Amino acid sequence: MKRRFLTTFVAGVAALGLALTGCSQEAAKDDGSGGGDKGDIKLGYVTGWTDGQSISLLLEDQLGKMGYNVETETFNDAAVLYAGVANGDIDMYPSSWPEVTHKQYIDEYGDKLEDLGAYYENAVLTIAVPKYMKDINSIEDLKGKGKDFDGKIIGIEPGAGLTAATKKMIPEYGLDKEYELVTSSTAAMLTELGNATDAEEDIVVTLWRPFWANNAYPVKDLKDPKGAMGEAEKLHFTATKGFSDEFSDAADYVGKIKMDDKQYGDLEDLVVNKHKDDGEAAIAEWLKANPDAYEGEITDEDKWLIVIESVEPV
Numbered sequence: 001m002k003r004r005f006l007t008t009f010v011a012g013v014a015a016l017g018l019a020l021t022g023c024s025q026e027a028a029k030d031d032g033s034g035g036g037d038k039g040d041i042k043l044g045y046v047t048g049w050t051d052g053q054s055i056s057l058l059l060e061d062q063l064g065k066m067g068y069n070v071e072t073e074t075f076n077d078a079a080v081l082y083a084g085v086a087n088g089d090i091d092m093y094p095s096s097w098p099e100v101t102h103k104q105y106i107d108e109y110g111d112k113l114e115d116l117g118a119y120y121e122n123a124v125l126t127i128a129v130p131k132y133m134k135d136i137n138s139i140e141d142l143k144g145k146g147k148d149f150d151g152k153i154i155g156i157e158p159g160a161g162l163t164a165a166t167k168k169m170i171p172e173y174g175l176d177k178e179y180e181l182v183t184s185s186t187a188a189m190l191t192e193l194g195n196a197t198d199a200e201e202d203i204v205v206t207l208w209r210p211f212w213a214n215n216a217y218p219v220k221d222l223k224d225p226k227g228a229m230g231e232a233e234k235l236h237f238t239a240t241k242g243f244s245d246e247f248s249d250a251a252d253y254v255g256k257i258k259m260d261d262k263q264y265g266d267l268e269d270l271v272v273n274k275h276k277d278d279g280e281a282a283i284a285e286w287l288k289a290n291p292d293a294y295e296g297e298i299t300d301e302d303k304w305l306i307v308i309e310s311v312e313p314v
Contacts, residue, residue: 038067041247044081044090046157047074048186050212051235052095054264054271055119057279058286059094063250076185077159078102086112088240091247094254096238100230101125101161114241117255118234120210120264125162125229126221127153127169128207128214130197136204138223139173146178148202154192155183155206166206169228181206193217210261212268263290 041063045052060070073090075081082102084090086109098106098115101123106113129136136142142149153170155163163183170176189205190213196203197217207213207221214221237254244251259267267286275282 038249039247040069040071041091041250042089043070043072043092043094044075044084045072045093045095046078046081046160047076048156049095050268050272051120051210051264052093054268055094055235057271057283058267059092059254061280061283061287062253066249066253068247068250077157078161079105079159082109082113082238085109085238085240090240091243092116092237092239092254094237095119096236097123097161097233098236098238099233101165101233104161104164112241114239114243116237116239116244116251117257118236119254119257120235120259122209122232122261123235124209124232125165126207126209127166127204127224127229128219128221129202129204130200131218131220132200133202136222137220138225139169139175139228140225141222142179142204143174144178146175149179149204151179153179153181153204153206154189155181156186156189158183162206162208165229169224169226172226172228190217193219210264210268212265212272215265215269216273266290 043056043059045056056072060072063070073084075084081090081093082096082105085093096102127139127142136145153166155166157163163181166181170179170181193203193205193213194217195201197219204222205219207219209221213219237257239251266289267282270282270286271279275285
């Protein structure tokens with residue numbers, strides 16, 4: 001039979017890990033549905049960008065249990081997504097890279113956006129090759145070896161910040177006479193990467209961290225002594241302006257989410273790999289495995305409820 005239960009957790013606001021909040025006992029319906037009585041929230045992320053997918057599923061679950069009706073829409077290009085958030089068609093992009101990678105969109109739409117906080121630190125853009133390529137360890141090592149890679153660096157979506165950073169990197173390292181950046185989609189890039197590594201062929205691709213593919217494929221980041229791919233940055237919750245006024249409880253919740261590498265990695269692995277066709281199962285398993293995924297000094301103000309739904313045998 002299905003049984004719904006509440007578990008009370010306590011955390012400090014400045015805690016490491018994840019400060020998860022859910023709903024109050026009053027907001028939680030007897031059937032655990034959340035009801036959507038607090039309003040409609042639409043999330044958006046780019047197809048194939050699994051950081052946005054994973055966090056969107058987590059927010060769908062937790063904000064839904066707080067009483068919001070949460071929907072998610074996917075986009076093929078970051079530029080269109082940011083425009084949607086700016087004009088209010090999308091309420092939140094829950095895994096934006098505003099500091100470096102997506103700075104161009106913040107510069108364009110900043111006065112129409114609202115930053116609700118960051119959930120992950122140390123996100124980086126990378127250029128990667130297979131681990132079996134022992135003589136290629138730095139972007140500098142690519143020079144003079146264009147023929148080995150058929151003159152191609154395999155990229156992702158044309159409008160991605162990673163694409164823009166790679167286009168700037170290529171001439172900085174003097175690779176513009178040998179290499180062309182080939183863009184299409186994240187899925188297409190991963191297909192080529194998988195085919196190449198299965199056959200132990202040479203390939204160079206654009207990647208980033210955190211991203212599950214770094215563990216799924218035998219790849220290594222190339223050193224970037226010129227810093228051409230940019231500094232490490234944080235992953236943020238970027239909302240349409242006025243979000244925190246309209247959805248104050250939701251804004252307060254997401255502003256307290258903090259994840260370390262393991263927590264994020266476990267979440268993405270469950271969403272993308274173990275339960276790739278069942279987002280609800282992925283989130284349920286992650287919540288069950290991370291009931292105390294934070295540390296910190298306890299105060300009376302820092303008490304939150306997570307609503308977890310479990311299925312137990314009769």
